[in-house]
Amino acid sequence: MDLDAFTELLTPRGQRALAEAGELQGGDPVAAATSLRRTYDAALASAALTQARLRDRARAKFGADAELMYFTPHGLEQATRAEVAAHRAARLTALWHDSHRSQGPRTRQGAAAREDDTVSGTRPQGPHDSRPHDSGPHDSGPHGSGPHGSSPHGSGPQDFGPPCSGTPGSGTQGAGPRVVDACCGIGGDLLALARAGCVVDAVDTDPLTVAVARANVEALGPAGRVTVRVADAASVSPEDYDVLFADPARRTSRGRTFDPLAYSPPWPVVLDLVARARWACLKVAPGIPYEFIPETAEAEWVSYKGEVKEASLWTHPGARTTDRPDTTAGGGPVRLATLLPGGHVLRDTGAVAPVGPLGRYVYEPDGAAIRAHLVAEVAELVDGRLPDPMIAYITGDDPVDTSWASRYEVEEALPFSLKRLRAALRDRKIGNITIKKRASAVDIERLRGDLRLSGSESAVVILTRIMGKPSALICRPCPPA
Numbered sequence: 001m002d003l004d005a006f007t008e009l010l011t012p013r014g015q016r017a018l019a020e021a022g023e024l025q026g027g028d029p030v031a032a033a034t035s036l037r038r039t040y041d042a043a044l045a046s047a048a049l050t051q052a053r054l055r056d057r058a059r060a061k062f063g064a065d066a067e068l069m070y071f072t073p074h075g076l077e078q079a080t081r082a083e084v085a086a087h088r089a090a091r092l093t094a095l096w097h098d099s100h101r102s103q104g105p106r107t108r109q110g111a112a113a114r115e116d117d118t119v120s121g122t123r124p125q126g127p128h129d130s131r132p133h134d135s136g137p138h139d140s141g142p143h144g145s146g147p148h149g150s151s152p153h154g155s156g157p158q159d160f161g162p163p164c165s166g167t168p169g170s171g172t173q174g175a176g177p178r179v180v181d182a183c184c185g186i187g188g189d190l191l192a193l194a195r196a197g198c199v200v201d202a203v204d205t206d207p208l209t210v211a212v213a214r215a216n217v218e219a220l221g222p223a224g225r226v227t228v229r230v231a232d233a234a235s236v237s238p239e240d241y242d243v244l245f246a247d248p249a250r251r252t253s254r255g256r257t258f259d260p261l262a263y264s265p266p267w268p269v270v271l272d273l274v275a276r277a278r279w280a281c282l283k284v285a286p287g288i289p290y291e292f293i294p295e296t297a298e299a300e301w302v303s304y305k306g307e308v309k310e311a312s313l314w315t316h317p318g319a320r321t322t323d324r325p326d327t328t329a330g331g332g333p334v335r336l337a338t339l340l341p342g343g344h345v346l347r348d349t350g351a352v353a354p355v356g357p358l359g360r361y362v363y364e365p366d367g368a369a370i371r372a373h374l375v376a377e378v379a380e381l382v383d384g385r386l387p388d389p390m391i392a393y394i395t396g397d398d399p400v401d402t403s404w405a406s407r408y409e410v411e412e413a414l415p416f417s418l419k420r421l422r423a424a425l426r427d428r429k430i431g432n433i434t435i436k437k438r439a440s441a442v443d444i445e446r447l448r449g450d451l452r453l454s455g456s457e458s459a460v461v462i463l464t465r466i467m468g469k470p471s472a473l474i475c476r477p478c479p480p481a
Helices: 004-007 012-024 030-038 042-067 073-078 082-100 188-195 207-220 267-276 366-372 376-379 419-425 442-449
Strands: 137-142 178-181 199-204 224-229 243-246 278-284 298-304 307-315 334-340 344-347 360-364 393-396 405-415 430-437 457-466 471-476
Touching: 004 012, 004 030, 004 207, 012 030, 012 042, 030 042, 042 073, 082 178, 082 243, 082 298, 082 307, 082 334, 188 199, 188 207, 188 224, 199 207, 199 442, 243 267, 267 278, 278 419, 298 366, 298 442, 307 366, 334 366, 344 376, 360 366, 360 376, 360 471, 366 376, 366 430, 376 393, 405 419, 405 457, 419 430, 419 442, 419 457, 419 471, 430 442
Parallel strands: 178 199, 178 243, 199 224, 243 278, 298 334, 430 457
Antiparallel strands: 137 430, 278 307, 298 307, 334 344, 360 393, 360 405, 405 471, 457 471
């Protein structure tokens, strides 16, 4: 789909084609294309079918809004899930308004400090840190392993009205913060920011992507709060705004990249923008290496329904606190994890988890807590300990419900051996298993085949290390009480 085809898609004729394509969605794609091309030219028919397919895929991220929105394939892939974008926008506006009301941070001690509490932090885990790290969990269920440029309604940048009273960066009391979105994509984040009361000036380098973002602004109604134009992020002047937001593209011509230096714009450009901004929020991949996180930042990992979706790096006047432990002052970014839905927040408290023998229960911390190096804080919540100091599993003797970990009851623990594991599972008549692993080199699917299971019972098998020794734990999941 090119810009001309997308622009035609926004005309009355294009909207009829899109509606027909939506009705054909889910059927035979060749038949659908043939049907549309009887009435519309090939370019419009293709654009309509592409949008219908993308809208169908986008429901998982955008819910009912997807029926009114427009997408590009790459734009949809990188777009933030609506619930996560709404959380980030709400947090940004709350922090900004609190700061401008001159309210000092409130404090409370405890492992699970909430969002309105002051952060006390610890040194982030380094290569020689004794705290447990995420060695890459791999889960397998029973059946497998685990647009910028011409506006559609005119040429040139489209202005949706005066953004706000006051001058850029004025922080006018009662108004929302003025935000510059330096790489807006298809507009998912700018929509959430506008809905939260922000005034947003957005840019992107691709004319088609800008056109898509503008169409989404018109479709979903935050007109008067948003402008979208074609520009390079490096040309933005963050000092003219209250807040900089940036979600640098993480795809290259070879596909997805995990190297911040390969982001677009590259990480040095992003950090230059941050250094010039009053406030900044960066959306990055959850696996961003810690050495790329500015020491002055607050790093938040967000999990949605048990899946880590992103990390956000915040720089603002309250991002660094003055009551961090003396031993860790200046030792890296403040770290926190957030669970959605629900908005549960866990902060670094300086907790140190004890190490001890395997107990009756094993707890698997949520991925956001693992990424944020908050396994010790989760262990404190469940009165647990680490069966291995370098692995992000927790064990305990008593059942404790927490939103921050899944609990499994250990029925048998044995040194890893294919023969012994097969025999133990057969003795229990287990024919259906979910395999989890951490710090194990075992190929899950090969193991599944080698076990040759039969039986009517189910179990969870955890492959990990216990005090450095490869081990297999036969468990059953414990639902919350």
